[in-house]
Amino acid sequence: MRGTGALAMLVALGLATPGLGLAVPPPPPNPSDAELQAGRQQSQQAAGRVGELANRLAEAEAELIDLQARVEVSMEDANKARVDLKRAEGAYAEARRTAEAAGVEANVAGQRIEQHRQRLDRFVAGSYRQGSQIGSATAFVGSRDPQDVLDRALFLDVISRSELDVLDDLERARVEKVNKDSLARAALEEAEAKRRAADEARRAAERAEQAAVAAQATQAGQARQLEADQARVEAQLAEARSHVSGLEQQRGQYQDWLAAKEREEAAAAAAAAQSTSSSAPARPTAPAxxxxxxxxxxxxxxxxxxxxxxxxxxxxxxxxxxxxxxxxxxxxxxxxxxxxxxxxxxxxxxxxxxxxxxxxxxxxxxxxxxxxxxxxxxxxxxxxxxxxxxxxxxxxxxxxxxxxxxxxxxxxxxxxxxxxxxxxxxxxx
Structure with a gap:
């Protein structure tokens, strides 16, 4: 009995005294279930936030692609408007040259008509002063016989009719030139209207292009901000997961320590039981x-x-x-x-x-x-x-x-x- 008591005392001292073979080290930190759950929830929230930001970033990038397409369309519209304006300005310049040429031709035709009209007026006035409708009497001076007089009278009549025909032709030419001048001015006005419309279309297209570029720049800034936010939250997620992993590792170390402690206690108890049972009869144990x-x-x-x-x-x-x-x-x-x-x-x-x-x-x-x-x-x-x-x-x-x-x-x-x-x-x- 005395030896048994000494062994039990040694076992007990071995459990409590550092340096003996059976002693276990002090317990490591043991995070509580609440700390572990809080860490997991923090990690879960960060993961949810990362997922949310990833979805938002995908939407922002899709919108950015759409805006890029709109910018390209707007740029092409602006290019078309510039080409249309250049064509309209060319048409306007041509119409202006045509109108100016028509005006010059009409002025020349009017001057020629006026010159012939003055000649005709002088001819008619001379005829009336001589008392004859066929022209001046001096035209008959030197006639040799009556037939010569008749020939000269016929000649004067032909001249008068020719003058009138030329005058009529010139008048028709003048009217035609005036009409062309009017058409040229109308074409010039139409070309000017088209030029103004093309210029306004160009300005509108350039404004649309600038608006699309600005919207794209804004969206690109938002996408960059979302990328930065996602990177920041991903870092938080990594930190939260690392924290949870550390807590779980501490818990595992504590459980290993506790298991070692239990095994040592069980070994000590078994040794004590063996020493005390040497004088007592063996008793059967029930199956576990x-x-x-x-x-x-x-x-x-x-x-x-x-x-x-x-x-x-x-x-x-x-x-x-x-x-x-x-x-x-x-x-x-x-x-x-x-x-x-x-x-x-x-x-x-x-x-x-x-x-x-x-x-x-x-x-x-x-x-x-x-x-x-x-x-x-x-x-x-x-x-x-x-x-x-x-x-x-x-x-x-x-x-x-x-x-x-x-x-x-x-x-x-x-x-x-x-x-x-x-x-x-x-x-x-």
Whole structure:
């Protein structure tokens, strides 16, 4: 008995005294579930913001492409308007030259008519002063005989009629020139109107081009701002993910430390039990698990890799999740087929003929509670905050468990987490 007491004391000292072989180091930081959840939510919000900005940037770039096309169309319209204006100005210059030439021709024709009219007036006036309608009497001086007089009279009549015919022809030419001059002026006015219209069209096209270029520049600035915003939020997302990864790594390190501590405590307890039982008769121990427990464990393990879906899972397998109005909805759990934590327990224990409610709080009341120090394979482990149960997993033994952890994850096997764990395991079988 004395040797046994000394060994137990050494074991106890080994657990508490640094430097002895059985001692474990001080515990590493253990982030709370709330810190982990807050980090995941921050990461999720940043990811959502990145997605939103990516969509907005895609829309902005599509609008920028459309505006670029509008700029090109506006530039071509402006080019067309400039060409049309140049043609209109050429037509106007030609019409102006034609009108000026027609005016000159009309003036020349009028002068010639006036000259012939004056000659005719002098001829007629001379004839009347001589008392004859056929011209001056001096035209008959020197006539040799009456026939010569008649010939000269006929000649004067022909001259008078010729003068009148020339005058008529010149008048017709003048009228024709005046008409051409009028048409030329009308063409000039029409060309001027077209030139003014083309000039206004050019100014309108250039204004449209400037407006399109300005809109494109504004849109390009918005796209650049969105790119900068997206890069900034992506950096925040990377930082948030790194933060969550660090917290999860700390949690994992703490769980590894806790498992090592438990193994050391178990080894110390076993050594103490062995030393105290040397004088007592051996007593048979009950098997840790039976056939039904293995059925439960195997059914749970058969679902490894199935995605998490809040509200999913029943006695027949994974089912579509339901809406929670919060985090699960943001992950789209309502559109996934899978398990949540209590749904996985329902499916696992249904293999052994045990019916469970789809609520971890009621599952905590569904069997016999045993201290964590006595938990064994097939027991359910629970986690709580403020006395309220919020998670359940199936213990596999050896410090391992199988669970459906949270939205965005899958059914997995992991080390038992002792932070926030309920003080009792629940044994149904």
């Amino acid at each position: 698990s039976g056939r039904s427990v293995e059925v439960v464990v195997n059914r749970a393990l058969s679902q490894l890799g199935v995605q998490y879906a809040w509200g999913g899972g029943n006695s027949r397998g994974p089912t579509r999740g339901i809406r929670d109005g919060g985090v699960a909805d943001s992950y789209g759990d309502y559109a996934k087929v899978g398990f949540d934590c209590s749904g996985l327990m329902i499916y696992a224990f249904a293999g052994a003929g045990v019916s469970l409610d789809h609520y971890s709080g009621y599952q905590y009341q569904s069997g016999r509670r045993v201290p964590l120090s006595q938990m064994r394979r097939g027991d359910m482990l629970f986690w709580q905050t403020g006395g309220r149960v919020h998670h359940v997993a199936l213990y596999l033994g050896g410090g391992r468990m199988v669970e459906a952890p949270y939205s965005g994850s899958q059914v997995r096997v992991t080390s038992v987490r002792y932070g926030g764990i309920a003080p009792y395991a629940v044994r149904v079988l």
